[in-house]
Amino acid sequence: MNPNSKSLIRQIVAHVTCAVCGHHFGVSDIQVIGRREHIWAMRVNCRECRTQALLLAVVNEQGAQSIYTDLSPDEWKHFRDAAPISANDVIATHEYLESYDGDFSDILEDLLPDE
Template identity: 35%
Template sequence: MSTPNKLDKTTQGLRLVSYCPVCDMRSKSMNARTLAAQGETKLMHIQCHKCANAFLAFVLVNQVGASSVGILTDLGYEDVMRFRSTKDVSVNDVIAAHEYFEKGAFHVTVERKRAARVKAPVKHARKKLGK
């Protein structure tokens, strides 16, 4: 039995991610972009041209075969690249976020923003009506 060459392995890996789990479309026209590669593993951002949903997939292609694990996302390729370059979340960041939510300040901020959004369209509508 002959060992598949590198091009065949890549093709085999891309075949795994050419299926959209949302709309069940199997398409060669999926927009697949490599985010990172290390050895035989690739992290890819794939977007379906039919339903426009996207997912991130780890694709592993080796002598045994190809395997992938994916997750649906609302992030675009550029969003993923931007988040990859940010610093990691530390334990102190998590504690600070927990304390912020515990104090209730988050709810006050959300309510203020919600009230501002609700009032703004009403004022705008009155202007149009000449009031």
């Protein structure tokens, strides 16, 4: 682990708690899984409630800002190299939903987990 990641992890340990149970993370609970320019991606594992989450930290001259996300580390790996959502993507989705005349559960059926 390089000195920059050690320093960042110490900051996270000091300031970030589990979003589910509020437990403080330890150094061994945080693993850097990627970095792109000023954005660091880390897997955090809560020893208390066993929640695993992805934490993004934006590091700049002012220091680090943590961003919790509901993406799992595997989902982040899947989407990190995807093209950004464009204005045309948003418009196309809007037009599709505007003209859709059915039950939204039909659209989302394959995306939703089994209950």
